Amino acid sequence: MSKQYFKRSIFIFTGLLFTGSLFAQYSHLPSKDTMMKQMVTANQYFMDKWPDPGEDIVTDKVRPSNLWTRATYYEGLMALYAINPDEAYYHYAVDWGESHEWKPTYGLLYTRDGDHQCCGQTYIELYQLAPENTHWIEPITQCINFIVQDEKVDDWSWIDAIQMAMPVYAKLGVVHQDTSYFRKMHEMYMFTKTRHGDNGLYNTEDHLWYRDRDFDPPYTTPGGKPCYWSRGNGWVFAALVRVLDVIPDTLAYREEYLTTFREMADALIDIQREDGFWNPSLADPDHFGSKETSGTAFFAYGLAWGINNGILDSATYIPHLIKAWNGMAYEALHPDGFLGYVQGTGKQPGDGYPFLYDKPANFEDYGLGAFLLAGSEAYKLAADTGSMPAFTPQTDPAGAVAESGFSGDDITLELYPNPASENFILHHEIKAPGELRISVLNALGEVVGTENKYVTGGRDITRLNIRELPRGMYLAVITFGDKTQTIKFLKS
Structure with a gap:
């Protein structure tokens, strides 16, 4: 299967209530x-x-x-x-x-x-x-x-x-x-x-x-x-x-x-x-x-x-x-x-x-x-190293500020710009084919946006339109295979 590029957002707003609150997933203090x-x-x-x-x-x-x-x-x-x-x-x-x-x-x-x-x-x-x-x-x-x-x-x-x-x-x-x-x-x-x-x-x-x-x-x-x-x-x-x-x-x-x-x-x-x-x-x-x-x-x-x-x-x-x-x-x-x-x-x-x-x-x-x-x-x-993401600012080649999540054997993720007002861009480098699933949660733990895409490997981007979201803090929950990463971002 040839590599697929998503040229437009498939950002779906929902009224579904996520099980538990936004912070229920936090089982540890940060490092x-x-x-x-x-x-x-x-x-x-x-x-x-x-x-x-x-x-x-x-x-x-x-x-x-x-x-x-x-x-x-x-x-x-x-x-x-x-x-x-x-x-x-x-x-x-x-x-x-x-x-x-x-x-x-x-x-x-x-x-x-x-x-x-x-x-x-x-x-x-x-x-x-x-x-x-x-x-x-x-x-x-x-x-x-x-x-x-x-x-x-x-x-x-x-x-x-x-x-x-x-x-x-x-x-x-x-x-x-x-x-x-x-x-x-x-x-x-x-x-x-x-x-x-x-x-x-x-x-x-x-x-x-x-x-x-x-x-x-x-x-x-x-x-x-x-x-x-x-x-x-x-x-x-x-x-x-x-x-x-x-x-x-x-x-x-x-x-x-x-x-x-x-x-x-x-x-x-x-x-x-x-x-x-x-x-x-x-x-x-x-x-x-x-x-x-x-x-x-x-x-x-x-x-x-x-x-x-x-x-x-x-x-x-x-x-x-x-x-x-x-x-x-x-x-x-x-x-x-x-x-x-x-x-x-x-x-x-x-x-x-x-x-x-x-x-x-x-x-x-x-x-x-x-x-x-x-x-x-x-x-x-707190532990010397914790299970929470360590949000380390980095600069991408275009000069935008990215917020980096965990790097693993199968996937590397970067999110920018942060804060964002209209779109956030998820850079992902995948080493094996599979389904990439993204959910965006608000402070009440509600899923306010989702996108699923099949990726075949290599470096790609996913652009999500957040223009209609109220200002505030959100979590992007990214799942690939059996791994899940959460990245905090601010809608300005």
């Missing part, structure tokens, strides 16, 4: 190398955009760059630095601290606002790397000492504050070897958990948190369900990790935090979306139902840390971590490092809605910080 590239790309995008770490943040008003949003980013940067000690990361963080004279946000040395204390987490971590620089932690120590010495314990009236402030107390307790920090943070945490609002902000049956007293019963979503905000619960989940990671194993309060952490983990895996994300409204998928990156990243961070530290059963929880990371890395992360589907600042599921692949949040920093925290912890569980 360590791939995960590191994903984190480095995302971080470099941000550092390139903000070359001066002391530059004020201007949105609806001017804010200093050590406010809580940016402080959360630096938590992630320090986690990345711990596994990838690039001196550029260290100096970027030190320059940030120096630009603010190592003080809480707005230079307030006696602030009780947890948001203004969050930057202290990174100040303390940097000091631990260079303990000769005692002035790096003097202002935050002064601030927290002011609170420790007072009897007031109701400062954390919104659950975000647990993540902003509680790890600062834990880290200072370790650095100064002073249990008064542990005692004070526990009193404040327990007041938030059991007394704020009518009966505390933690639901002991659902094992999730109300964001503040405005959302505890009788408040419900329009669907009549409790309102548990995803990122708010992510703040608490991350805070528990960051506290448990540093406090002594013998500390009496530790079991309380472990119990709540396990309860939350168990509740969260039951409400994870099939695409790996969590909805902004955890108990009501119809209440602004959407993938959302920041809450998902905090949950992935907690799951990975729990598995790594033997607190969560790996067999039970790692499939959920795998779905979460691959969902973010292959569905939210742009090729240039921009991170999509991040909810803007707010206090409830609908704030900043809709959350879109290419829509920037009003602050891009905290979502990235959460992503880096998740990746840095999940990285420890």
